[in-house]
Amino acid sequence: MSLQLWLSAITDETLEAWANKGLLRRGYKLLDGQTPAQWLLQDEHAQAQMDGFEQQVGGVGFERLRCSCPALGSCHHLLAFVLGLRARLASQLAQAAGSAAPSALALAEPWLIADAQRRKELLGQPALTKAQRWQAQGITAECNLDAQRLVARIDVSGEFTLSIPRAVGLAGSVCSCGEHRCAHRALVVLQLTRQATPEVVAEQAEALNDSQHQALQTLDQWLLELTTLGMAGASAMLVARGDALATTLQQADLPLPGRLLARLVRALDDERLSLVGSTVRQARLQLAQLLAFRRALARTPLPQPLPELAGVHRKRYQPVSQLELLCVGAECWTTASGFAGYSLYFLNPSSGGFYTFSQSRSQALNPGWQATQAFAEDLFCGRPLRHLLGKRCQLLKGWVSSEGRLSGREGSQLQVGEAVTMEELGAYAQSPASRMQVFAEHRRRWLYRNDPQPLALIAAHVVTAPQFERFGQRWQGEAMDDTGQPLRIVLPAHPLTAKAALCLSQPRHGVTLLLGRWTVEGDCPTLYPVVVIDNNGQQLLFCEAR
Amino acid sequence: MNQALDHWLDSWGEWLDSLLATGLGSPSQATRAHIQAWCADAALLGFAVQSEQAERLLQGATSAVQRHQLFLDLLLEQDMLVRLNAANRLLASGETVETAAIQNQSE
Ligand SMILES: [Zn+2]
Ligand SMILES: [Zn+2]
Numbered sequence: 001m002s003l004q005l006w007l008s009a010i011t012d013e014t015l016e017a018w019a020n021k022g023l024l025r026r027g028y029k030l031l032d033g034q035t036p037a038q039w040l041l042q043d044e045h046a047q048a049q050m051d052g053f054e055q056q057v058g059g060v061g062f063e064r065l066r067c068s069c070p071a072l073g074s075c076h077h078l079l080a081f082v083l084g085l086r087a088r089l090a091s092q093l094a095q096a097a098g099s100a101a102p103s104a105l106a107l108a109e110p111w112l113i114a115d116a117q118r119r120k121e122l123l124g125q126p127a128l129t130k131a132q133r134w135q136a137q138g139i140t141a142e143c144n145l146d147a148q149r150l151v152a153r154i155d156v157s158g159e160f161t162l163s164i165p166r167a168v169g170l171a172g173s174v175c176s177c178g179e180h181r182c183a184h185r186a187l188v189v190l191q192l193t194r195q196a197t198p199e200v201v202a203e204q205a206e207a208l209n210d211s212q213h214q215a216l217q218t219l220d221q222w223l224l225e226l227t228t229l230g231m232a233g234a235s236a237m238l239v240a241r242g243d244a245l246a247t248t249l250q251q252a253d254l255p256l257p258g259r260l261l262a263r264l265v266r267a268l269d270d271e272r273l274s275l276v277g278s279t280v281r282q283a284r285l286q287l288a289q290l291l292a293f294r295r296a297l298a299r300t301p302l303p304q305p306l307p308e309l310a311g312v313h314r315k316r317y318q319p320v321s322q323l324e325l326l327c328v329g330a331e332c333w334t335t336a337s338g339f340a341g342y343s344l345y346f347l348n349p350s351s352g353g354f355y356t357f358s359q360s361r362s363q364a365l366n367p368g369w370q371a372t373q374a375f376a377e378d379l380f381c382g383r384p385l386r387h388l389l390g391k392r393c394q395l396l397k398g399w400v401s402s403e404g405r406l407s408g409r410e411g412s413q414l415q416v417g418e419a420v421t422m423e424e425l426g427a428y429a430q431s432p433a434s435r436m437q438v439f440a441e442h443r444r445r446w447l448y449r450n451d452p453q454p455l456a457l458i459a460a461h462v463v464t465a466p467q468f469e470r471f472g473q474r475w476q477g478e479a480m481d482d483t484g485q486p487l488r489i490v491l492p493a494h495p496l497t498a499k500a501a502l503c504l505s506q507p508r509h510g511v512t513l514l515l516g517r518w519t520v521e522g523d524c525p526t527l528y529p530v531v532v533i534d535n536n537g538q539q540l541l542f543c544e545a546r
Numbered sequence: 547m548n549q550a551l552d553h554w555l556d557s558w559g560e561w562l563d564s565l566l567a568t569g570l571g572s573p574s575q576a577t578r579a580h581i582q583a584w585c586a587d588a589a590l591l592g593f594a595v596q597s598e599q600a601e602r603l604l605q606g607a608t609s610a611v612q613r614h615q616l617f618l619d620l621l622l623e624q625d626m627l628v629r630l631n632a633a634n635r636l637l638a639s640g641e642t643v644e645t646a647a648i649q650n651q652s653e
Contacts (some may be wrong), residue, residue, distance in 0.1 A: 224614050230569025280563045287566070288625030291618055440636035443629070520636065 003044050005167035006060040008089040009148050010082060014163050017176045018062050019074035027079025036084030048081050055081040060171040063180050110169025111150055112193050114200040119193075122170050123186045131186035136207035141188045142317065152188045155317075160184050208297065215252040216297060218245055219261065223287075231271050231280055239269045257297070260290040292448045317399035317407045324349055325395055326420050326428075327388040328457065329515045329531030331542040332371040334494075338363050342375040342543065344385050345515065345531075346393070346406070347428055347457060354455040357385075357406040372544055380406075381414035390538050392417040422535055426511045429459040432485045432525070435518055456518035458487070458527060465505030466491050475501050479514065479527070488526040489514075491541075500529075500541035508534050554587050555631060558624045562617075570603075570613045578604060596623060 015024050030050060039048040047056040053069040055077050067077045113119045119128060134156060141152040141162075149165045162184045164173040175184050193200065208216070222245055225238060242265035249258035267283040325346035332342045341360025348355060357380050361369045378385055381398070396413040400406055430438075438454050459482040466477030466489055475491035489504065491497045516529035532539045561584060564577045573581075581600050588597035602608055603616045 223618070224611065227566070227570050227614050227617050228610055230565070230571075231567050233569050280567045281559065284559070284563055284566050284621065285625065288622055291622045292625070295622065436636055440633050443636065444633040448629075 002060050002168045002171070003046070003057065004041075004089055006165060006172035007046075007082065007085045008093065009165035009167045009172070010086055011149070011163070013151075014174045015079060015082065017161055017163065018174045019079055023074060023076050023079050026076035027083055030076055030080040031083050031087075034080065034084055036088040039084065039088070041085060041088065046081075046085055048084065050077050050080060053077055057081070060168045061180070062174060108166045108169075109192075109196075110166065111164050111189050112196050113189055114193060114197055116200075119186075119189060122181075123189065124181045127181055127183045127186040128190070130183035131190050133207060133209065134183065134187055135190060138207075139187070141184070141191055142319075143188065143192065144319075150188070150192075152184070153317075154184045154187060162188060164188070209252075211252045212254060215245070215248050215254065216257075216294065219249065219257070219294065223291075226268070231268060231283060234268055234272055236272070239265055239272065242268065254297075257290060257293050260286060260293065264290055289448055317401050317405075317409075319397070320395065320400045321397050323355075323395040323398065323400070325355060325393045326425065327391050327393055328425070328533070329538055330375065330385065330389060330540055331530040332375060332544075333542065334363070334371075340369070340371045342371045342378075342385075344375075344380065344388065345455060349428060352428060352430065352434070353404060355400065355404045355406050356455075357408060375543060380408050381412045383414060383416060388416060389540075390419050392420050422511060422513075422533070425457075425513060425533060426459060429457050429482075429513055432481065432483055435525070436520075439518065439520065453517040453519040453528070456516065456527065458514050458516075458518070459511055460487055460514050460527075461508065461512050462489065462504050466501040477501070477504065482511075485525065488521065488524050490521075490526055490528050492528065494542055496542050496544065503532060503539055503541060504529065510535055550587075551591060551631065554584070554591055555624065555628050557584050557587070558620075559628070562621050562624060565617060566621075570610070570617055573604065596620060 012024060015027075019027075034048075034050060036048070040046060044059055045056070047054065049055070051069070053067055055065070055067045057065045062074075065074075065078050065082070067075050067081075069075055069077055113122065139154075139156050141154045143150055143152045147166075149163050152162045152164075154160045154162065160176050162173060162175040164170060164185075170185060170189075173185060175182050177184060206213075222238070222242060226234065229235075229238070242261060246258045246262035246265060249255075249261060264283060264286040267279045267286060271279045271283065325348060328345050328347045330342060330344045332340070334340045339360050340363050341358055343356050343358040346355040346357070347353075359374055359378060360371075363369075375385055380388065381395075394415040394417070395406070396415055398406060398412040398414070399409055435456050435458070438456070442454055460479045462477060462479045463486075464478035466475040468474075469476045473493060475497055477489040477491075479487040479489050481487055491500055491504075494500070511534070513533040514527060514529045515531040515533065516527045519526050519528075530541055532541065557580070561577055561580045564580070565573060568574065568577075581604060585597040585600050588594070588600070599616050599620055603613060603620070608616070
């Protein structure tokens with residue numbers, strides 16, 4: 001019976017996750033000329049013949065599907081097989097409408113497994129251990145339930161989707177990682193079971209693995225020597241060991257502490273060789289930053305998810321609906337660490353906050369990928385990005401990270417309306433006080449994080465055209481906002497900078513809005529502009545695709 | 547915003563630098579005097595715990611490992627207070643600008 005329940009609950013998305021879009025399409029095509037009503041379908045066994053090959057399934061689970069064709073794993077025969085069986089069961093169910101069997105199971109929650117022994121049997125100890133470590137690191141699965149199944153998204157070194165049908169539970173589950181017993185399943189089971197009945201899931205795992213513990217202990221020892229000897233007494237040996245340890249930390253998946261240590265060691269070496277005077281203060285500041293992360297890593301559970309503390313960028317998305325978004329601009333960018341990408345910027349009128357849709361790639365790993373080209377060709381919720389610029393949009397359904405990043409994942413729905421008028425946009429320009437507020441709150445919340453600066457939309461006009469500044473290797477100019485506050489304008493080195501500087505210095509009439517990243521350098525309010533908005537519309541300073 | 551506090555935080559950073567430069571084994575007479583003066587101010591400003599920690603740092607009975615821990619605690623604490631102080635100052639300056647802007651409008 002459970003085989004039939006499983007088959008009738010399988011969705012196209014599940015099949016796509018198990019195989020892929022192309023095979024699913026071919027499966028449908030192959031099914032066209034078949035007559036599933038004549039296939040063998042018993043309680044725990046089903047069998048068919050297509051294309052001269054034999055397909056069969058001996059119980060719940062994709063691993064039990066077999067086809068005699070030479071393909072490894074999934075093939076379009078098996079997809080046609082599953083699709084055919086599902087259709088046949090659906091029509092049987094329709095004929096037998098009124099029988100109460102399915103509704104009794106509608107609210108089953110097979111992912112709640114209170115018995116630890118049973119969890120171990122179903123999921124395996126390695127998967128459970130891994131999931132426990134993830135939990136200790138603050139990683140959670142995003143779970144959505146409907147009448148048929150649970151669909152969970154797990155973002156840990158890549159995004160994975162797991163679906164578990166209510167009717168048959170784990171045996172009929174599919175995870176996009178491709179394995180049958182994975183830590184993603186274990187995470188979902190542990191998380192939901194603990195939520196439902198906290199008392200039965202007591203296991204508290206260590207967030208760090210052995211090699212991470214070892215590396216951090218070596219770091220503690222190294223720091224003890226440093227403070228005991230002092231920088232003046234630091235030997236070439238201590239420096240060399242610090243360098244090696246920085247590499248060890250990086251290799252133990254603690255890249256941020258590794259980088260911080262490498263910087264500290266450089267300062268130490270400079271002081272030792274007396275290359276620069278007064279580096280002690282510099283070294284102390286770097287030591288403090290390293291310590292802040294070291295201490296945070298010593299706590300259980302961790303104060304922030306490990307990937308953040310360890311310096312790995314991760315996005316955790318939450319579902320949102322009916323989010324109003326004014327599309328205020330876009331840019332293409334590159335980073336010093338070798339990434340290229342584009343960002344599309346939105347403003348939410350009711351909160352004044354910004355939302356971003358971005359794509360980026362490592363240039364070394366994706367030499368053929370061009371941010372400008374991707375911006376010209378990519379879609380957000382099925383719409384070309386260029387068509388959104390300047391428009392009033394409503395995200396009917398979507399996913400957003402706590403830092404305002406939008407996910408373009410399937411199922412997102414965006415409604416695109418009229419162009420936003422200059423008058424309306426002008427009303428959302430931030431006052432100097434609110435800019436300062438956002439910036440200070442950001443600083444206070446993340447004492448030890450040098451994130452990208454907050455975005456700001458400022459009503460201002462350029463008073464001194466940006467000029468190349470040889471010592472800073474960047475372009476710098478002056479603007480004045482509409483309250484009379486001066487604002488430094490900085491353009492980083494970029495193939496389009498000269499053009500951007502020219503665009504900024506064009507004479508303009510009426511209100512001009514500058515969108516950019518805003519910060520305080522020294523004591524000077526500073527804007528890194530990316531878009532100029534005036535009566536002629538948006539001029540993207542760092543994006544050629546128009 | 548609070549000059550006494552700014553001063554005291556700077557002075558804290560200075561003696562931390564001296565200790566980091568020479569090592570914790572035997573602080574110089576000047577550094578000892580510096581720390582003792584700083585401790586007196588700490589008590590006035592309401593940082594009794596920090597003052598007590600710094601005093602223990604100077605005591606002969608404190609072991610090398612304890613000294614190291616105390617030093618790291620004080621170093622991190624100073625750094626966090628400086629960062630917090632800077633963020634608070636920014637907030638305060640934002641309020642000042644706002645007041646000025648409101649005054650401009652009402653004129
Ligand atoms: Zn096949
Ligand atoms: Zn998985």
